Amino acid sequence: MPETAALTNPLREGIRLRRTPDPCSMVIFGASGDLTRRKLIPALFYLSREGMLAPGFSVVGCARTPNTEEAFRREMAGAVKKFLQLTTESDAFVEAFGKTLHYVADDFGDPKAYAMLKGVLERLDQERGTSGNRLFYLATPPSFFPVIVQHLGGAGLAKPQVPGKTWTHIIIEKPFGQSLESARDLNRVVTGDFSENQIYRIDHYLGKETVQNLLVFRFANGVFEPFWNRRYIDHVQITVAEELGVENRGSYYEESGLLRDMIQNHVLQLLSLVAMEPPATFEATAVRDEKAKVLRSIRPMPASRVPDFVLRGQYSEGLVGGKKEIGYRSEPKVAPASNTETYAAVKLFIDNWRWADVPFYLRSGKRLPKRVSEISIQFRRVPHLLFRGSGAEGIEPNVISIRLQPNEGISLKFCAKLPGTSMQIRPVKMEFRYGESFGATPPTAYETLLLDCMLGDPTLFNRDDAVELSWEFVDPILERWKQDGGKGLAFYPAGSWGPPEADDFIERDGRQWQRL
Template identity: 50%
Template structure:
């Protein structure tokens, strides 16, 4: 990166600096940016944590996180010492006014030492209950006043329903300008997610067919093998619909469905995303069961190991009715997508870890080939793979070698690691650098956050009133409840299996055949 592209001098303040998010994601990402030369010469990370936390203990804790989660692996002595010289720690009781005055004094001291004004980033890596007191504390200490240089970063969950999101927006909007507020969703920092727009809008062969005339349906799948792990306290109050679909999956849907922006200005891009959310068809309460399915995993076998059910997980109510699986069918009612269903599903303790967007095209209007040539025919499909591998795959029909006419599906594929011969940067690296540069393209605006909640609020309301009687209704290690298969089957469609895993198996088989043939 050139020096001109680096951010201006920056002080990055992390509230909850000794917490899990800072340890696993934020500090390792900032360290990687530092190692790669993306940070300005004048930068400081100010961690704020509980009283009685010693700075030496804090730094040792951070180093353990960097050793485990940095792209660069275990830091060398010189590299770590250089990085640590930019770290500081402030003990504080965040419910007391003095904490924010002490922070203000510390930021003024740093800027005085630098002889330069700095971009001030306030990152709230804290539970939702602390958002209001911290935001108000910053405002009372006048740390929100530099409108062009002070930024506040809010992690998900952004509210727990539509009304709480509106309330949080009112609070933030009263104390900060909208351009100062960065509502972060780490999914939008992933390379393949960002590449959706590049793939669509930079390639003349795809954008003309990106509509209802050529696309049959779209599936967005986020499957996890893990259970709730250490997140039982949070997850049991949230569930799959709030935790994943309201933010991650709807954001991906917006990128797939949005119209081309006139420019790549952050507000222009976000305007197009909001248009998509407003175009999503309302779901009447009486029809929620036709558009949404929920599930909760019971005990089962995963990779030869027996795992407990959700209700047996730590910090989970033994009689919990929280869903760990959700599948939703949505329609975007506009000229481009009218009548094309978007199927979104996510779940924990499923058969595999996979995140991908599958775009299935309509069949050809007239089948020229004889039926015997089409025994293995499958629909054309474009797959945008987000994890565990990152890439784009296109499935199409080809004549199988030989004297007879037989069509078979084949895969054209692109993988980031193979094409660029390097590991994609972590999503948080991209997003943190954008925050420092004041680029809000990948962050949710207030109206976007509320519109996303508006899409799922009817489902939340009905599910709250009609409590499930069949939980748990799928075993760990399966692909979810039977009702989810019914949801898509009644439309004459099926859920796609992880295409990228199938592709990897095909590649392995090809290699075996090549060895045998030689």
């Protein structure tokens, strides 16, 4: 096989069946940043190596740091090798990919930067045949989102170059706002220069293979959907646990906290996919309408009821994987008396016919024992137990677990008879694991989402109403916490499953957190 030919990977055959996007230039604002290095460039490299990008595809990196094109290409080649753990066999691919990269250094606040960028894009249109198609990616601190959008508009870069013939899309990273008001303001600014169908608000959780498979699981199988409602489901749990602490992002986290960082976006998005009604088609508007309906149906939580439905915690010193880790308040760039939450558990209800009175328990935290994200659908117990004295009294009810990471897959826990002459019952699991069933790793979330955006498919991106609806839910909680100061903040040792109060939080309803 020639060294630069596309690789064969059975799981990627699926995405290869899709159209190849039109040739385009992708401008990454924040090209010297962590996200670009760790996620965006490796994802683009993979797409290019798989033959998923048009030959003229080009990247223009923009950041403040002065850099030469050559040095930028070298740095990005280093990132690709490091984060994809490539061997020297891939050097030819890396070198070929490097030729698609260009660099423009300037301050995002300087209008001259956009005039220069325009010139570079026009040159690429001529030289590489990118045909006027543009994808702008805002991988910058959020305070620059409005600044860049307005400058793009001012430089005449926001609208498609030839309406009806070329496209211009913009991907906006999270966080999309810090509150309902700021999210609305940002929506207003962005829609001032771009129309909604050009805007791709990214939540990388939605690009994960298992998240998409959740829709296939629910709507391509006849067997599950009839049970997917309040008659059969006792409750739903969504856990997004991280082993890492705040690392070197203390100042960001002090402003954000866990509720904004995880629950407002990733966890509420997962919730909307689990709880949505079947859309009429698998098209962006139909799917996004149903997701928005779920968010609109979440029972509002007035600030006065927050302590009954939300628990917040913060990690203190402890052992993670046998290694001693410092507490949050000792992390760099964190206030020594900080009340910022690094853990939250939320109980909510969705007020509609399908889910009336079914609790949804959401929990997420940093410095928990392991990195794991899972959705668990717990079914009601059988109405009458035949098997008394067989160990059945204490057995757990059926659970469908959708594992998003690691070891993506789906399992069903049910009861089975223990082999032997007596009637002994034990829970067993039926499991599907991506790695085992398909023999290869799925594309990363960023590969999927970048490709979708180039193909003009916004299904897995957030629409303006969904973003605002999730802030509507989160805002009163943040407001109440602000009033309370440190009151109600529970502490947990790093490496534990959250504060002891988190167990009481669910056990007072006669339920337990899933063991993950």
